[in-house]
Amino acid sequence: MTRPRYSVIALLVTTGLSGTVQASSVESDATRAEARASEGVETAPARTQHWDLSDAEWERYDAIMEGPRGLWSPDLDPIWVLGIHAETERERRYYAELAVEQERDRVTGELAFQHAYDAAWDRLYPDRVLIEPRDRSGSATGATPRMSEPSTPTLDDLRADDRVVLVAARDCNRCGDILERAVERLQDGAQWRLDVFLTDTDADQEVRRWAAENAVPIDLVRAGRITLNHDDGTLADHDTPSLLRQSGQRWQPVLP
Numbered sequence: 073m074t075r076p077r078y079s080v081i082a083l084l085v086t087t088g089l090s091g092t093v094q095a096s097s098v099e100s101d102a103t104r105a106e107a108r109a110s111e112g113v114e115t116a117p118a119r120t121q122h123w124d125l126s127d128a129e130w131e132r133y134d135a136i137m138e139g140p141r142g143l144w145s146p147d148l149d150p151i152w153v154l155g156i157h158a159e160t161e162r163e164r165r166y167y168a169e170l171a172v173e174q175e176r177d178r179v180t181g182e183l184a185f186q187h188a189y190d191a192a193w194d195r196l197y198p199d200r201v202l203i204e205p206r207d208r209s210g211s212a213t214g215a216t217p218r219m220s221e222p223s224t225p226t227l228d229d230l231r232a233d234d235r236v237v238l239v240a241a242r243d244c245n246r247c248g249d250i251l252e253r254a255v256e257r258l259q260d261g262a263q264w265r266l267d268v269f270l271t272d273t274d275a276d277q278e279v280r281r282w283a284a285e286n287a288v289p290i291d292l293v294r295a296g297r298i299t300l301n302h303d304d305g306t307l308a309d310h311d312t313p314s315l316l317r318q319s320g321q322r323w324q325p326v327l328p
Contacts, residue, residue, distance in 0.1 A: 180306040232263035239314040
């Protein structure tokens with residue numbers, strides 16, 4: 073839910089402006105209140121379905137966001153808000169699992185679309201890539217430049233806040249090799265996160281068996297540095313192994 077942002081007037085230089093500012097503030101407050109009410113009426117059914125929350129949970133979320141949390145984290149999604157303000161450990165775990173499932177769906181959907189987008193680009197413009205070379209002034213070069221492939225990062229180029237995905241399969245020997253290299257970087261102190269998706273099984277037991285066979289460190293899994301997932305078919309068109317980093321709205325290949 074997108075919440076209205078507030079502006080703060082820190083200082084009135086002349087008292088003659090105070091009446092105008094006060095009237096404007098009252099009108100602005102009324103407008104914001106009306107917008108919130110309108111938004112709640114129009115979007116309540118849709119948002120309840122989208123976030124998989126009950127009406128009671130939405131009422132609690134709205135109440136929380138009317139307090140300090142609304143100022144601290146105005147763009148935090150409802151599941152995280154409810155999880156942070158959970159009243160019991162069981163409730164906290166429930167929202168954590170719900171957040172993980174929604175994040176998993178988001179990532180697999182984005183990866184699948186990225187794959188389709190890249191395939192469409194290669195099909196429609198096989199001799200071109202997405203980034204043009206630039207001259208020293210920073211402007212795009214001449215009318216018919218030859219485009220150049222952007223450099224592909226390696227595991228050593230990744231930043232602490234990077235999100236990395238390994239698309240793998242149980243019968244893929246190279247997948248295990250790439251996983252081993254990624255795990256070594258994490259054990260050596262790298263701070264990025266690795267999400268592993270197996271495309272050839274939908275069973276948790278098979279994912280756990282594969283992780284054990286490939287010696288995935290349980291401490292990194294428990295710390296959330298590595299997540300283990302089975303794909304629902306969304307990533308079936310991806311080659312295995314595929315190592316990718318999220319870069320803005322796109323997913324960029326990474327060299328192991």
